[in-house]
Amino acid sequence: MEAHRETDEDRADALFHALSDRTRRDVLRRVLAGEHSVSTLAASYDMSFAAVQKHVAVLEKAGLITKRRVGREALASGDVEAVRSVASMLQEIEDVWRGRIGRIDDLLAAPESTQQDPTSQES
Incomplete structure (x- = not known):
């Protein structure tokens, strides 16, 4: 039972950490509205592609978004649940x-x- 509680707490930490950044919240809003390629998302921000990739990775690790590959593109979509x-x-x-x-x-x-x-x- 205690291990399950730690898992819930770890999940909450990951979710709130992911949402603590304004750029990540904006990325999440965009991908909840519709699937976007990471390169399209990166073009929307005044930062490097690698920086946007890191934000997407934090959101993905928290389970707020999912990515799938289509050819060379990584497409991100929000997880409403x-x-x-x-x-x-x-x-x-x-x-x-x-x-x-x-x-x-x-x-x-x-x-x-x-x-x-x-x-x-x-x-």
Whole structure:
């Protein structure tokens, strides 16, 4: 069971690392809209082909995109299910925080008789 948890945590680390870079997020948006060759993607950025290849490799390692070869071209496409898994992870975190905020709201809304007023202490 513990090894499975580590695998989930490693996957989350890889996903969020991949999404932490603005260029990689842009590449992901492009390939989710449709398949692109890595050379076409590279032409869209003011960086070397090798740099774009590295960004694509990080996204691929995280499982956010897949590549296939057609002749000499590497074609990249986005994995919608992987993006949904990221959204699911974020939803879980949001649910925890909403629960905490809800409990704070409940404490603040408690009747005054159960709350102690620090200014009305008797001497």
